[in-house]
Each structure stands twice: as structure tokens, then as C-alpha cells.
Amino acid sequence: MKNNLMQLVRLVAMVLAIAGIIYALEFMERGIAVWFWVTLLGVGFVGLLYTFRLTQRRAARARREQERLEKKRSRRSRR
Template identity: 80%
Template sequence: MKTNLMQLLRLVLMVLAVAGVIYAIEFMERGIAVWFWVALLGIGFVGLLYTFRLTQRRVARENRERQRLEKKRSRRSKR
């Protein structure tokens, strides 16, 4: 649940960052404002990638544990 909430928050921040980049490029002189929004977008992307990898690792670990338990049960039932 916490991971999904963090992914949603990062996704919203990335959408805002894209809007900020477009606004800054259109209406402001090139300067720190553009780089602020670009940095925010980059941080959001890295955060989404990190939470995605954490989720995938957790799913893989759960699958390995489930397979190990099934193998253990099948060995016991053969006896």
C-alpha cells in the first residue's frame, strides 16, 4: 500500500514537472526555472524506477518462497 501511494505521488509530481517545463520554456527566459523543473522530472523518474524495481524484487521473492514451500510439501507427501 505504501509503495503504491509513493508511486502515485511520484507520478503526479512528474506530470506537474512536465507542465512546469513546458510553462518555463514557453513563458520564461531560459534560466534556473527550466532546470528546476527538469531536475524535478528526473528525480520523479528515478523514484518511479526504484519503486518499480523494489516491487518486482518483492514479487520474485514471494514466488520463490511459494515454489520452495510447494516443493517441500510434495516431498513430504511422497513419503
């Protein structure tokens, strides 16, 4: 649940960052505002990638554990 909420927050931040980049390019004279929004977008992307990889690792670990338990059960039933 916590990961899903954090992914949602990051996704919203990334959408706001894209809107901020467009706004800064259109209406701001200084380039620093653009870099702020680009940085925010990059941080959001890296965070989403990290949580995705973390979730995939946990799922793979759980799948391997389940396969190991099934293998143990099948060995016991043979006896």
C-alpha cells in the first residue's frame, strides 16, 4: 500500500513537472525555472523506476519461495 501511494505521488509530481516545464519555457525569461522543473521530473522518474524494481524483486523472491515450498511438498508426498 505504501509503495502504491508513493508511486501515485511521484506520478502526480511528474505531471506537474511537465506542466511546469511548459509554463517556464513559455512565460519565464530565466532558465533556472526550467532546470528546477526538469530536476523534479528526473527525481520523479528515478523514484518510479526504483520502486518498480523493488516491487519486481519482491515478487520474484515470493515466487521463488513458493516454488521451493511446492517442491518440498511434492518430495514429501512421494514418500
